Amino acid sequence: MARAVSNREKTVTTIVAWTLGILMFFPILWIAILSLKTEVDAIRGPIEVLTSGWTTESYGAVQARSDYFKHFTNSVVIALGSTLLGLLIAVPAAWAMAFVPAKRTKNVLMWMLSTKMLPPVGVLIPIYLIFRDTGLLDTRTGLVIVLMLINLPIIIWMLYTYFREIPGEILEAARMDGASLRKEVLYVLTPMAVPGIASTVLLNVILAWNEAFWTLNLTASKAAPLTAFIASYSSPEGLFYAKLSAASVMAIAPILIIGWFSQKQLVRGLTFGAVK
């Protein structure tokens, strides 16, 4: 039986939800507003910011000063590259752990997750040195590898959860029907896991797109993605709020749009297995 919810309760929850939503979204909204002001207006008090005139001059300035398209391309290559490379490794790993689990499979999964608990800065120096010695500094390849490694535990965990939901009997049926392991994964497991794989890809593209620690520390100019593009507008002196805001909007717009159109898929991915 559904629980009875009074109208008053509904109103209260609606107000609370909207307040929280607006609070969380407010910084992004404020950035968007600042990006449409002159530098002088952008540093004034909130009332003046809202009442002053609107302009797109910051966007023009950002466009003129730096190559948005280069950074954008780097971001796309790094985000997609690290996710796809991660999938290539994670699909077989998750398959093995979900369908032929061993005694210590749970421990392996926990160990993978534990790597996410280490502060990244703890391994910055060794990774930096390795990158320097192997010539991977400021290369897309280097960033693809490092971001893939950073996100691999999450990719494996998500796929593992999805695969666990697929009944083993269906894979056994495929085996009885003469499918080799490769065909079993290709024709039966993967198509059945498409929704799961899609939300995994989506989430990891977003994580990789927004990743700032490694992208800022391991790049200079050639492989710098949009995070570096934003950071380049922050400076210790002069007025830069409006241009910084404009750069931020340009950097997050693509991923915001993708996220908006795929929110159903994303929510399903993050709550999969919780409800049937």
Place this chain on the structure above:
Amino acid sequence: MGRITLEQVTKSFGEVDVIRPLDLSIEDGEFVVFVGPSGCGKSTLLRLIAGLEDVSSGRIEIDGQDATELPPAKRGLAMVFQSYALYPHMSVRKNIAFPLRMAKMDKAEQDRKVEQAAAVLNLGDYLDRRPGQLSGGQRQRVAIGRAIVREPAAFLFDEPLSNLDAALRVGMRLEISELHKRLTTTMVYVTHDQVEAMTMADKIVVLRAGNIEQVGSPLDLYRRPLNEFVAGFIGSPKMNLLKGAEAAKDNAATIGIRPEHIGISSDGGEWAGKVGVSEHLGSDTFFHVHCDGMAEPITVRSGGEVDFHRGDQVYLTPDPAQLHRFDDKGLRIE
């Protein structure tokens, strides 16, 4: 051809022996049913034959060839699962054609075989639907269709009817029996339902705790159970098993008498007792009679028109020709 032989096959999961050393031969064209209570190892035995589990020791031969180490795909067997295990992302047509596609059969030939199987199983109208849009019975037919098209050496059924409702189960039981008559291919069928076993099998294999208790035709098992377990498992309602003084009179540790081999009357007979619960099925009535000096009530089967009520004094007379005697190890005494 589909002759399957098991020699000294065992299976253990860690410390647990699920299948004890076991020999069994299944002849070409036979309908063999593995039956037993849950946990007796019947599904494991089927999965060993299928190759979905590896034997711990022993040898499996299919058509005279050693198949012990062969992967499932190479054994030439087809399996129908309890959950149907259809591919949810494929249409019925693609589901049925899947094994043919894996065998790289040419497209026209695939289509012909699928149409043929669909006609046999009345699936013609559903070929373009997804499994999710079918009823339980239809899904079961698709699973059978997917097995048929391969023309396997033998069919393996793992409790295929247990997800269906009672009426549909009876219907599918007949369909599978008819399919067997028509294809004359070996079928190995696992169930915990002794009615399915009795009605479908040429040969029943009764399993308990990883051991074969008895192998024989349904009527063999009914008429000459080799031990108390088989006596109690085969037949519905269950055989009455009596110990103590009554058994001692017949020089046995236990005697068994089926409910249908006991006469009931109000005038006089061998055992006096009072009627407890009675179950009226229309055609039959089962009386549970509490006899003087016996621990367990005795079940008696009589015609639907016989009318006794709770608490009535009745007398039971077992048919001496139908009495089964067992020794203190539970084995049959001839």
